[in-house]
Amino acid sequence: MRSIPLTLFVxxxxxxxxxxxxxxxxxxxxxxxxxPRISPDGRYIAYEVQSADWEENVFKSEIWIAPxxxxxxxxxxxxxxxxxxxxxxxxxxxxxxxxxxxxxxxQIYLISPAGGEAQKLTEFETDVGAFKWSPDGRTIAFVAxxxxxxxxxxxxxxxxxxxxxxxxxxxxxxWLIQLPDAGAKPKPERLTTGTDFSVGSFAWSPDSTRIxxxxxxxxxxxxxxxxxxxxxxxxxxxxxKIVTTNGPDRNPVWSPDGARxxxxxxxxxxFFYYANSRLAxxxxxGGTPRIVGAEFDEDPGLESWSPAGIYxxxxxxxxxxxxxxxxxxGKTSRLSGPDRAIYSQFSxxxxxxxxxxxxxxxxxxxxxxxxxxxxxxxxxxTSFGDQAKDFHLAARQVISWKSKDGAAIEGVLIKPADxxxxxxxxxxxxxxGGPTGVSQAVRRADRYYxxxxxxxxxxxxxxxxxxxxxxxxxxxxxxxxxxxxxGDAWDVLxxxxxxxxxxxxDPALLGAMGWSQGGYISAFLTTSSDRFKAISVGAxxxxxxxxxxxxDISPFTRQYLHATPWDDPEIYRKTSPISYIKSAKTPTLxxxxxxxxxxxxxxxxxxxxxxxxxGVPVKMIVYKGFGHGIDKPKQQRSVMQHNYEWFSRWIWxxxxx
Numbered sequence: 113m114r115s116i117p118l119t120l121f122v123x124x125x126x127x128x129x130x131x132x133x134x135x136x137x138x139x140x141x142x143x144x145x146x147x148p149r150i151s152p153d154g155r156y157i158a159y160e161v162q163s164a165d166w167e168e169n170v171f172k173s174e175i176w177i178a179p180x181x182x183x184x185x186x187x188x189x190x191x192x193x194x195x196x197x198x199x200x201x202x203x204x205x206x207x208x209x210x211x212x213x214x215x216x217x218x219q220i221y222l223i224s225p226a227g228g229e230a231q232k233l234t235e236f237e238t239d240v241g242a243f244k245w246s247p248d249g250r251t252i253a254f255v256a257x258x259x260x261x262x263x264x265x266x267x268x269x270x271x272x273x274x275x276x277x278x279x280x281x282x283x284x285x286x287w288l289i290q291l292p293d294a295g296a297k298p299k300p301e302r303l304t305t306g307t308d309f310s311v312g313s314f315a316w317s318p319d320s321t322r323i324x325x326x327x328x329x330x331x332x333x334x335x336x337x338x339x340x341x342x343x344x345x346x347x348x349x350x351x352x353k354i355v356t357t358n359g360p361d362r363n364p365v366w367s368p369d370g371a372r373x374x375x376x377x378x379x380x381x382x383f384f385y386y387a388n389s390r391l392a393x394x395x396x397x398g399g400t401p402r403i404v405g406a407e408f409d410e411d412p413g414l415e416s417w418s419p420a421g422i423y424x425x426x427x428x429x430x431x432x433x434x435x436x437x438x439x440x441x442g443k444t445s446r447l448s449g450p451d452r453a454i455y456s457q458f459s460x461x462x463x464x465x466x467x468x469x470x471x472x473x474x475x476x477x478x479x480x481x482x483x484x485x486x487x488x489x490x491x492x493x494t495s496f497g498d499q500a501k502d503f504h505l506a507a508r509q510v511i512s513w514k515s516k517d518g519a520a521i522e523g524v525l526i527k528p529a530d531x532x533x534x535x536x537x538x539x540x541x542x543x544x545g546g547p548t549g550v551s552q553a554v555r556r557a558d559r560y561y562x563x564x565x566x567x568x569x570x571x572x573x574x575x576x577x578x579x580x581x582x583x584x585x586x587x588x589x590x591x592x593x594x595x596x597x598x599g600d601a602w603d604v605l606x607x608x609x610x611x612x613x614x615x616x617x618d619p620a621l622l623g624a625m626g627w628s629q630g631g632y633i634s635a636f637l638t639t640s641s642d643r644f645k646a647i648s649v650g651a652x653x654x655x656x657x658x659x660x661x662x663x664d665i666s667p668f669t670r671q672y673l674h675a676t677p678w679d680d681p682e683i684y685r686k687t688s689p690i691s692y693i694k695s696a697k698t699p700t701l702x703x704x705x706x707x708x709x710x711x712x713x714x715x716x717x718x719x720x721x722x723x724x725x726x727g728v729p730v731k732m733i734v735y736k737g738f739g740h741g742i743d744k745p746k747q748q749r750s751v752m753q754h755n756y757e758w759f760s761r762w763i764w765x766x767x768x769x
Contacts, residue, residue, distance in 0.1 A: 142557035150468035151205040158199035183493030283310035324364035354398040385671035418464040427583035506567035513610035516602035526573035543626030547580035578603035597636040639692040646762030654719035662712035699729035705738035
């Protein structure tokens with residue numbers, strides 16, 4: 113027998129022992145479920161499967177069908193180079209409408225759930241947005257932005273392209289299209305018109321004669337706080353505003369008898385960005401709204417209204433559940449279980465006996481589930497978690513600690529698969545955006561930050577739900593009001609200190625990273641703390657005054673800081689990372705989309721120049737053509753690779769250039 117070098121045995125043993133984790137590309141290639149819709153008769157569930165298309169450099173969706181009685185017989189319904197998404201069942205469960213950009217702009221298509229060629233229903237000049245079948249199955253209503261009119265075309269021809277800020281809006285309106293007879297080609301019919309409002313979400317009345325919708329004066333995100341509720345009669349197209357309270361009123365849902373409308377409201381609260389939204393009920397003809405279930409201490413996401421009550425979902429700390437509200441008594445009851453699970457995106461059968469939804473058990477991957485409403489008995493009908501069955505993934509758990517001011521803070525701790533409590537590990541803090549986001553102890557494909565690769569490299573990872581995070585009630589979300597950055601940093605640093613005290617963290621090897629609000633907190637730590645060896649700032653705010661005059665949601669700072677920069681420059685100074693730049697020492701990676709309107713890129717350039725002037729190691733990467741989110745596979749690969757290299761260099765001392 114030919115002798116084999118001992119070094120080969122050693123190499124093979126090391127390869128076998130090394131934990132196998134997804135590469136950056138493998139993580140980006142994980143398929144993910146979305147938007148489950150159960151048929152009205154309860155026989156089928158249509159849902160989206162999202163995947164990376166490297167050739168086209170897009171995340172593409174296709175629609176799948178799963179029979180409820182035999183989910184292993186699920187099959188792919190749509191195929192093509194472009195995405196198919198947003199499946200909506202006809203009331204008789206015989207057809208699906210869906211959205212696709214296969215011919216350029218997003219349009220509505222019809223298909224049998226058994227398969228076959230899809231029929232193109234709309235050929236609209238602009239992208240078709242949300243759409244819904246009428247309960248009688250004869251009509252589909254949809255929202256679309258107005259096509260460019262002759263005055264706009266003439267102006268462009270004469271003067272070229274320019275924009276009058278906060279004047280040149282393209283509003284969205286409601287349209288109807290009749291379901292075609294064989295061989296017919298129906299044309300859309302405009303339902304709303306004019307420049308008085310721009311339509312958002314909407315709902316058909318049970319008798320198919322009216323549509324309730326919310327609308328803002330214009331489509332600017334800064335106008336979201338001025339959303340009101342309208343009802344329009346299909347027959348004569350007469351629209352009536354039935355809710356005019358201050359603050360956003362949105363997401364209307366009809367009562368089963370068509371007499372009332374439930375909706376989400378700020379209930380005229382002045383500072384509604386961080387306050388609880390509430391559910392209200394108003395007569396469909398208009399009248400005095402009535403708040404229902406006001407004692408529920410979280411944001412309810414309105415889903416539907418059955419004879420048994422109003423259904424909504426809501427976060428509960430790091431988990432999420434389905435609730436039902438009795439509009440008469442205001443009593444709320446939780447329907448879903450077990451406790452340690454995350455449920456969202458519910459749809460219901462016509463008789464409300466069964467539901468389909470996205471579910472994620474603690475520590476698990478998201479799957480499509482179905483369940484009876486009572487008793488709740490969730491059953492997974494997909495197996496997306498099998499994509500990771502050959503990997504040795506990190507463990508996740510929820511932990512809690514006390515912040516500097518005594519506030520109770522929770523977070524998710526990610527441990528290497530081979531975690532040894534007797535060892536000391538580098539600690540990386542990954543900070544969610546929002547600020548009303550939330551980190552949860554579930555497994556998801558890594559996108560901006562290669563968490564599994566960091567854990568396999570030998571790092572603990574802390575994902576803090578700092579003050580302001582959703583899921584913990586209105587008082588907790590208000591703890592960072594006029595305290596942005598400052599209190600947030602307390603929560604991060606106290607979490608770091610808590611883990612150091614547990615004995616598993618090397619205090620000399622700390623890193624932090626985050627995107628959006630998480631990028632802002634990371635920038636605050638860069639300039640106000642010397643405890644970190646490396647930080648990554650993704651689309652972060654560096655100067656609230658710079659942000660205020662550039663962002664597309666200028667009300668944000670007025671809501672959280674209770675002032676403009678001109679009224680109270682001191683609060684803007686106190687909460688801006690750039691104010692502490694003279695203390696900055698931490699090597700900082702800055703990542704930002706070139707066309708970001710939410711956190712405009714001047715924030716990134718300001719921080720980069722200031723760090724460079726102070727002699728702090730800094731690297732800035734601009735993602736060309738992208739806004740606030742980096743949403744294409746190749747550029748997400750870049751974001752993750754740059755973060756992996758940055759922390760490998762400064763935490764693990766590796767040469768990466």
